[in-house]
Amino acid sequence: MHVNIKEWFRPGSVDEVLEIIQNGKGIPYAGGTGLLKGQVTGLIDLRRLNLNYIRETEAGTAIGANTKFNDIAHFQWSDGRRILAQALGRAASNPLRNLITLGGSLAFRPVWSNVPTPLLALNAIVKVAGTQVAAYPIADFLQLKRGSKFLITEVLIPPASGHGIYYRFARIRFDYSALDLAVYLETDSGVINLARLAVGNIVSTANRLTQIENQLVGLQISDPLVNEILSTVEIKPVRNPNFSREFLLNLLKTEMERAFTKIRERVDAN
Ligand SMILES: Cc1cc2nc3c(=O)[nH]c(=O)nc-3n(C[C@H](O)[C@H](O)[C@H](O)COP(=O)(O)OP(=O)(O)OC[C@H]3O[C@@H](n4cnc5c(N)ncnc54)[C@H](O)[C@@H]3O)c2cc1C
Structure with a gap:
């Protein structure tokens, strides 16, 4: 090659x-x-840069850019950050997960990448060294031009005391995914205090569904309005050779509802 x-x-x-x-x-x-x-x-x-590490810091978990998918997938995550492990543990194949790195995936970020979506839901920070050292919120980082002349050095994942769900849809397990979804919620007495919903693969650049998030905050998670709000999601899926746009959009709505049901069950159980 x-x-x-x-x-x-x-x-x-x-x-x-x-x-x-x-x-x-x-x-x-x-x-x-x-x-x-x-x-x-x-x-x-x-x-030789020793950027292959996962360290706990006061600000969160710091992951060196050269850390492999499998190292992240097998790390003992103790809170909502485990959605990153779930995403990377399902991507590609086991041999490939021993090669693919977090930094390389963020630099390359093909449409099928399963890295941006969980990082968006977790509000990650991407640290780069270039003409100057900078730390970008993941949403801002994803807007930067690919092939920029800087080195990604680290990704910081802040603590996530809430509930997270990650979903990945592909024709067969080892295939590029056509849709991935990450939902992260923090609740207090059943009321949604913080909502982050991120989608990838179905759009050219993974992004947060901020309009929906804003409407959810303040509602009881069991409120029937939640599903109504989720059903109003408006995105135009990118063309996929295997699935129609209508199918992918319906799948997204269904899986968002399922994610909320699972989180509601967890909240009720606590
Ligand atoms: C068959 C196959 C299936 C795959 N399936 C999936 C999947 O389902 N989900 C998924 O998420 N990924 C999947 N991938 C991985 C994805 O397609 C990319 O190949 C991968 O994300 C690139 O990461 P890498 O570490 O190999 O980077 P490299 O290939 O080494 O580099 C990619 C680019 O990033 C640049 N780069 C690397 N590191 C840095 C850095 N620290 N700072 C700045 N620039 C850097 C390089 O110069 C290059 O331009 C798959 C790959 C293959 C081959």
């Missing part, structure tokens, strides 16, 4: 990586599963 590669770089610091990227000599090589054949002649092996 990488027939034009003439040089491998093995830098030991972020500054060295940036110099290579900014001089146009090479691009990062993380899991290597998304590198496209093209004009690239140099690859930067990121392994």
Whole structure:
């Protein structure tokens, strides 16, 4: 696949990586599963940067950009953050999950990626090093141009004391998904205090359903209005060769309702 590669770089610091990227000599090589054949002649092996870690910090769980899907899927998440593990543990195949990294997936972010949706529902922060060091809320990060000349270094997932549900739909288990959905709710005495609903794959860039979220806050989770509000979701699904737009939109509505039912059952059980 990488027939034009003439040089491998093995830098030991972020500054060295940036110099290579900014001089146009090479691009990062993380899991290597998304590198496209093209004009690239140099690859930067990121392994010496030690960006493969999951650490608890006061602000949340910090995940190094070079951390593999399987490491995240097998981590012992103790709260609503486990929807990230569920998403990445179902993506691709087991051998591929030992290669694919969080940072490479955020940089490449193909429409079928299962990374952005749970990160949106969890309000993650993406840290990058470029001409300057910056930390982007995930929603802002997803608006940046692909192929920007910076290095993704870390993703921070704030604590999530509420309830989360992740759903992924594909024709067969090992196939690109046509729809993924993440719902994260915080409730107090059954009242929805915070709602984050994120959808991916069905749209070109994963995003939050903020209009719906705003209408849900303040309602009892058992209020029949909840399903009415969910049914008003308005998005135009991207074209999919296997499923009609109508089917995907109906599936989204159904799965949102199911997610709320499951969370309601958990809230009632507590
Ligand atoms: C058969 C197959 C099925 C798949 N199915 C799924 C699926 O169901 N769900 C899913 O989520 N994913 C899936 N993937 C993975 C997805 O398609 C991409 O291949 C993957 O997300 C790329 O991640 P990587 O770590 O391999 O990155 P790489 O291929 O190494 O890099 C991808 C791009 O990101 C850049 N890059 C890498 N790391 C960084 C960094 N730290 N900072 C800045 N730029 C960086 C590289 O320069 C390159 O341009 C699948 C892949 C394959 C091959």
